[in-house]
Amino acid sequence: MDGPAFAFSIYLAQQRRRSVHTVRAYRTAAERLLAFLTEHWGQPVDRAALARVSAGDLRAYLARRRGVEAAPAGGLTNASAARELSAVRAFLDWANGSGSAPVLKGPRVKKGLPRPIAPAEAVALVADVAEESDEPWVAARDWAVLLLLYGAGLRIGEALSLTGAVLPLGETVAVLGKRAKTRIVPLLPEVRAAIEDYVARAPWPMTRDAPLFRGVRGGALSPGVVRVKVQRARGRLGLSDRTTPHALRHSFATHLLGRGADLRALQELLGHASLSSTQVYTQVDAAHLLDVYRNAHPRA
Structure with missing residues (x-):
């Protein structure tokens, strides 16, 4: 090794x-x-x-x-x-040593924009995933996990890495992001209520060191399970193949920016190390406005 x-x-x-x-x-x-x-x-x-x-x-x-x-x-x-x-x-x-690697120009890569989904589609997707389960606690779990992505902008890995230590919930939650950096994320009342409902229904003890979101056998919920559930739901709803758990995070960012959110504040909420990573959402919002103009304006 x-x-x-x-x-x-x-x-x-x-x-x-x-x-x-x-x-x-x-x-x-x-x-x-x-x-x-x-x-x-x-x-x-x-x-x-x-x-x-x-x-x-x-x-x-x-x-x-x-x-x-x-x-x-x-x-x-x-x-x-x-x-x-x-x-x-x-x-x-x-x-x-740093800088010792040979200088070699890499292939040109066209950087695509994140693809958010409309607010109504995001809510419909979350609801459809939750309604698909016959187990009430699993339905509550899926609803809570996906609301964390759309309502708080978490990555799927960040949501599933939460433990019972976040309980009882307050108005914010500490999230461990990339490169082991912790950020404080506000919780909307709807998101907090969804998590509390799941905790009340879950058949597993919520100890401080145990995963908050559990699989049906009690272990940590796998990101793959969430992705498959979202894939099935988007098929039932006729949504784009780009409708993934991460698209909910993109939608969180784009919808906040469209409502006037400050770019620096959005950077903190998303846990981006560089503002340039957040600035891509200004292009997303501009692209969305252009689409609206082309589809709705009589002279477009």
Whole structure:
């Protein structure tokens, strides 16, 4: 298990406080690069040898990953190739010092806008998911989880990482976000009432260290369960394939901005490290207004 990729993953988890998903993805990319270099150079590669990696080596690696050598029409998309390059550059910077990775321009990626859903559709989606369950406590749980996404702007992982320590609920809740950063999120009365109703119905004890949201067997509720429920509901309601749990968070942000929310305040609510991540919602709102204009204005 020991090796550069493993040591890199420990660094990411312990010193950079990256998420489990990021650590796994970056470690896998590092292992792929090491395997490629071993074949490419014809000898084993240790951390010291990574100092030899050139821009040409990285181009050859990305060409292999994108399937250029064997399948010109297949391989990675531009977005996936850009993420792969970012991961291996981070690995090389870790191995040899910040800024040591070869300079290599990545593929151009067109940045898409978040796709919010209309308020009525968001409420209909949440209600449909809850109504689908025959178990009252499960229905209450699903209603509470999805309202946290739409009514408080939480990521699905943030909602499911809450424990019984948040009880009894107040007007706000402390949320552990990306890179282990905690933020304080206000709870609307409707959201707070939904969580309290679920807690009252749940057949499991709500101890401080136990997950707040439970699966049917008592363990932590899986994000995959929530995603499947939302997928089924959007099919029944005829909503777009982009209607996902994360789209509820996008909708929270877009609808607040449309009602005049301050961009800095929205950044704090969403837990964005950079304001640039939040500014994308100004484009979403402008795009929405343009759609309204085109669909409704007689001279559009």
